[in-house]
Amino acid sequence: MTMLSVAEARAKARKRLTSSMAEWAAEAVAEVRVEIALHPPTEKQALTDQAAAADWAASWRAVEAKAVGTPASGLEIEWEERNWARVGRQRVPIRLRLTTPDEVAAFAGGDTARDWRRLRDRTAAIRQRFGEVGGRRVGDAGRDGDADRDGDAGRDGDESRDSDGETVGEALAAAVRSQAKRILGLSDASFATVIAVVDWLRTHRLGSLRPRQLPIRGVDSKWFESHRSLVIALLAGIGHADAVSVLDAEPRLRLRILDPALVSGAGSGEAAADSDTTAAPAPTGVLSDGLDDITAPISQLSGLPLAPKLVFVFENLESVLAMPAWPSAVAVHGSGYAVDQVTRLDWIAGARVLYWGDLDSHGFAILNRLRSRLPGVESVLMDEATLLAHADLWVPEPKPHTGTFAQLTGSEARTLDRLRTEGDVRLEQERIPWETALDRLRTAVGDATEGHLGEEERDRRERDRRGRDRGERDDGSTDTEGHLGEGSDDHR
Structure with a gap:
């Protein structure tokens, strides 16, 4: 198997961070256990290209040296000594271990790390404003050599629960987790406005309104429609789902x-002519x-x-x-x-x-x-x-x-x-x-109209013809008022 380069390991960490950052941020995860197998060379592979093997090991020593110089680093590299008959005793890196979300981000680097820091900070601001979410560790008791892993490393067992058995803060965490992409995509100004709107609505219950009726200065209907799902989710997460019910336009x-x-x-009202005078009027003008x-x-x-x-x-x-x-x-x-x-x-x-x-x-x-x-x-x-x-x-x-x-x-x-x-x-x-x-x-x-539409149409035409004949006999004139279908045989 090919030795895993530092760049390839960063790509794996980046992928893991992308898939997990919503959960880590929402639940204020402090510790994780992400392990990446480095696939050291065999003796045969090392003999095939000793320079490449030496450079690969040196690259991982450099990563470790940088981490050692960083206070409270959550990056660890596991080394193992190998006794090879032809190469001798060699110390090779076999596994990278990242133990905090921040360290996963620091190692991954790039835009993904920046996204993590933004989501982490914004989620912390939400918790600070609307309610604390109990932190927990995520770890994994097992191992799978090639897999990036995390798992539960412990929860706070003393957290109180509501009547539905939901841990205090779990509803807010679920709301943040489901809305992570929206939270991440907001500008700083838009995020601040969302927080302000949620804070205002939780103390001003409005009932059912159309977006245009929201009495919040600076928040128009277009803004609310764009941010509606996030606002409603956060309100539900802090126990104020009934603060506002926004009426949608009917299809x-x-x-x-x-x-x-x-x-x-x-709606001519003819059927109501013989009815009681107190009856409701027929829907004329409909x-x-x-x-x-x-x-x-x-x-x-x-x-x-x-x-x-x-x-x-x-x-x-x-x-x-x-x-x-x-x-x-x-x-x-x-x-x-x-x-x-x-x-x-x-x-x-x-x-x-x-x-x-x-x-x-x-x-x-x-x-x-x-x-x-x-x-x-x-x-x-x-x-x-x-x-x-x-x-x-x-x-x-x-x-x-x-x-x-x-x-x-x-x-x-x-x-x-x-x-x-x-x-x-x-x-x-x-x-x-x-x-x-x-x-x-x-x-x-x-x-399919025989006995259905066609028959009725023929009957109607016959009635119209007899009516015209009667009109001619009575006054010698011709009924020139058009009937639907007459004079338009070109489209039948």
Whole structure:
């Protein structure tokens, strides 16, 4: 095995420090036991290149000499004498031992050591301000020649515990440990502000507020959103999790009402005409004629007095915006993996739902996600025929999804397999010509509308025709008021 150089040992120490500094700082660890095997040469290796072996041993003597000259050094090098037949008695270093976090950092050097000192000092400031965390040693009773190790070298057994059995200070330590990267990444000024905000909030319980309502001078909503997780974690760590409950903005969806008739009859209040005069008024004005493009919180959209027969859910917003008028239909922007939010719309339960997403692995993952919440959803333009008909428009998928999707139909699963077989390609929704897409959407709706949408549409047209005939017989005039679908056969 190759002799471990000082530089290689520093790299190992640096790796160990990076993985452990959050725990060491959070728990105020005073002692550790990190050992690094140095892999001294065999006699044969030493004979092969005696100068290299001598230089290697000298480099470790220099490290030891520097440590000996440093007060309270936590660096030790273990040496061992070897009696070799041809080289004679030789004293070789076999193991480096680092016994304090500061010594691990000092030996590792570089930016990692600087990060440790910053995290150590900031964590100490948090403990000093909000509560002491009992220090403990970390050590290891066993050995593994090539491994860097640490382990428990003792705890303070007299620390008091709360009703949940949690040692006093453990909650704060856990908060610091989970937020170590954020604490480390703050500027000095930002860190000081975080400490000041946590200190203020623990003595001023605010209840539920939006970020804009926080009455802390100099702390605006943008600042709080950037530092929110750290502030909330520290408050929880010092037992003040209820000091402030920040209200998040509710997710929003965008939809288009493709049939004006869905709006014109909504909230008219006709059903309340014969009701008791003390009844609550009907929700007039909830929707206005001409309103067809709405972006709002999901809870508000769910409460709209809509009863569509058909709901299109598209991954691409431009496809939603390009949709023409469509009888008893609504088009919803699915917003990628947020598509399951669509199922929170109460009025979608009685509708037929068609989903169209990108023809790629993530498109099928999103479809699978939606169908797990809405089993009856149908896909359109996500089949093998569509994929192969647009092979010239394929592009590589940057980061394909490698999972399996239990909710896909056989046809959809075969299309996904074909995507992967062709080299993880993708056919983005917006690359399919719009007229081609519309034709397929009409076909998809028509394929399953007998006795459903198509029959109702034919009945409505027949009623409209009879109404026009009556109007002509009564006054000789023609009813020129347009009905949805008439005069627009070019898109059916």
